[in-house]
Amino acid sequence: MEHPENDKAYKGLVVNAGIEPPSSVNPYLKNHPRRKKRSLSVADYVDGIVKGDVTILSRAVTLVESVLPEHQTVAQEVIEKCLPYAGNSVRIGISGVPGAGKSTSIDVFGLHVLGKYGGKLAVLAIDPSSERSKGSILGDKTRMEKLSVHPKSFIRPSPSAGSLGGVARKTRETIVLCEAAGFDKIFVETVGVGQSETAVHSMVDFFLLIQLAGTGDELQGIKRGIMEMADGIVINKADGDNLERAKLAASQFRNALHLFPASESGWTPQVLTYSGFYNLGVKEIWDMIYQYIAFVKENGYFEYRRNEQSKYWMYETINEYLRDNFYHNPHIEALLAEKEQQVLRGNLTSFVAAKNLLDTYFSDLKR
Numbered sequence: 001m002e003h004p005e006n007d008k009a010y011k012g013l014v015v016n017a018g019i020e021p022p023s024s025v026n027p028y029l030k031n032h033p034r035r036k037k038r039s040l041s042v043a044d045y046v047d048g049i050v051k052g053d054v055t056i057l058s059r060a061v062t063l064v065e066s067v068l069p070e071h072q073t074v075a076q077e078v079i080e081k082c083l084p085y086a087g088n089s090v091r092i093g094i095s096g097v098p099g100a101g102k103s104t105s106i107d108v109f110g111l112h113v114l115g116k117y118g119g120k121l122a123v124l125a126i127d128p129s130s131e132r133s134k135g136s137i138l139g140d141k142t143r144m145e146k147l148s149v150h151p152k153s154f155i156r157p158s159p160s161a162g163s164l165g166g167v168a169r170k171t172r173e174t175i176v177l178c179e180a181a182g183f184d185k186i187f188v189e190t191v192g193v194g195q196s197e198t199a200v201h202s203m204v205d206f207f208l209l210i211q212l213a214g215t216g217d218e219l220q221g222i223k224r225g226i227m228e229m230a231d232g233i234v235i236n237k238a239d240g241d242n243l244e245r246a247k248l249a250a251s252q253f254r255n256a257l258h259l260f261p262a263s264e265s266g267w268t269p270q271v272l273t274y275s276g277f278y279n280l281g282v283k284e285i286w287d288m289i290y291q292y293i294a295f296v297k298e299n300g301y302f303e304y305r306r307n308e309q310s311k312y313w314m315y316e317t318i319n320e321y322l323r324d325n326f327y328h329n330p331h332i333e334a335l336l337a338e339k340e341q342q343v344l345r346g347n348l349t350s351f352v353a354a355k356n357l358l359d360t361y362f363s364d365l366k367r
Contacts, residue, residue, distance in 0.1 A: 045078045050085055052120075052182045054154055061156055064173050079173050082180035087306075089179045090293055093200040095190040095226070096210030101236045102189055105210060105276040107144040112282045113185060114152055122183040123147070124171050125157040126190055126200075154183060168199035169320065172313055175203065201229045202312050205302065206289050209233045213242060213249035227253075228260055230269055232288050238273035239280060246273045265301040267292055331364050332357060 040048075040059065048056030063075040094109075096102050103125070110121050123144070147153050158171065175186055190200045201207050209230040227233075233253050238246035253271045263269070270288050274281030296302040326332060339357055342348040348356075 042074060042077045042081065045074075046081045046180075049078070049082055049177055049181045054181070057154065057177060057181045058156070060177050061174050064170050064177070065158060075173070079176055082176055085180035086176040087179060089175075089184045089186050090206070090289075091175060091186045091188065091204040092289065093188045093190065093197075093204035093207045094210065095197050095200065095207070096236075097212070100210045100212050101276050102210055103144055105236060106187055106189060107147045108276045108279055108282055109285070110144070110147040110153060110187065111150070112279075113286060114150060116283075116286070117185075119184040120152045120182055121147075121150075121154070121185045121187065122175075122178040122181075123153065123155040123187045123189065124174055124178075125155070126168075126171065126188075154178065154181075168203065169313065169316060171200075172203045197226050197229060202309050205296075205305065206231045206292055208285075208289070211235050211249065211253065212237060213246040227256065228263075231263075231265075231267060231292055232269055232285070233257075233271045234281075234285055235271070235273045236276055239275040239278050243273075265296050265305070266299060267295055326358075326361055329361055329364060332361055335360060 037059075040056070045056060045060050045063075049060060060075070060078055063071045063078070066072065066075070094102055094106060106123055106125075110123065113119075114121055144155060148155055156174065158174075171188060175188070178186055186204075188200050188204055190197055197207075207229050209226060209232070211233060213235050235246045235250050235253075250271045250273050257269055257271070272281060272284055272288065274285055276282075293302070296305070335357060339348065339353040343350055343353050
């Protein structure tokens with residue numbers, strides 16, 4: 001386009017024509033050879049994990065989370081060879097309703113425990129996946145600003161992908177890998193919705209429940225199932241104008257705990273208040289946790305609970321394998337849609353349809 005300023009009427013003024021801007025895409029990029037990751041053997045994985053190589057640990061966790069049969073075969077072999085190096089950590093489950101400040105609290109707790117006790121810390125965060133898109137934000141690291149850059153920490157968010165049982169099993173296997181890599185403190189953060197607490201409780205030594213005050217009826221937070229699982233309850237955001245409400249909530253939780261039967265461990269759960277944002281009361285929480293660990297190790301419950309957890313996950317793995325094997329049976333896959341339609345038309349009850357499918361499955365196994 002010719003500039004009007006170049007007209008003869010404007011003597012002494014000339015505007016040069018512009019140049020075509022270069023492409024934002026490097027034209028030589030397509031010819032650049034892509035670097036492929038070097039494939040690792042089982043021995044490479046185990047050697048790297050035992051040496052504390054976080055990169056190899058991350059790749060091993062990715063194998064554990066993969067659904068590809070070839071990846072699962074390698075992952076199980078790596079886990080088996082890492083078992084002799086595992087079991088030497090304190091595993092802590094952290095749960096609470098969404099917005100209770102779990103990720104922020106983990107940031108504060110982690111920095112405190114690394115600063116006071118040393119060692120290495122792994123944070124395994126189960127992130128809820130969308131039921132529609134199956135996607136997951138995996139944004140826990142953004143709320144653990146200081147811990148995520150700490151040289152002695154390892155943070156690994158995992159999407160729940162709609163199956164908390166499957167993720168929980170993989171999280172337990174990841175714990176083994178982290179312990180073999182020398183992480184002596186493991187945090188497992190739950191999704192914070194219902195059944196995930198039960199799964200996480202079955203893989204940790206201490207279950208910490210984070211609650212809030214000043215959000216309405218405090219008794220809404222007192223749910224029998226999760227309260228009975230908790231080894232310690234902490235009221236977050238106990239600062240400023242909310243301090244008195246937090247103390248009142250703590251008192252209500254203490255009274256509620258008296259209504260429950262005594263725990264198997266013989267430990268009486270404590271209720272404390274703290275402020276994750278202002279780093280107040282964090283020392284007292286860790287004193288409580290280590291007091292509990294010393295208590296259960298002395299009376300033998302620590303070892304008993306770990307043994308019970310191992311048995312639980314053996315049976316859970318059997319159940320998961322049988323369920324997968326059933327649904328991937330070619331005969332069952334062909335019959336499922338037909339039986340479903342018969343149930344919807346009212347020709348069969350749900351129970352009869354299920355029994356027919358199971359009878360077909362078991363008769364296939366006998367052949």
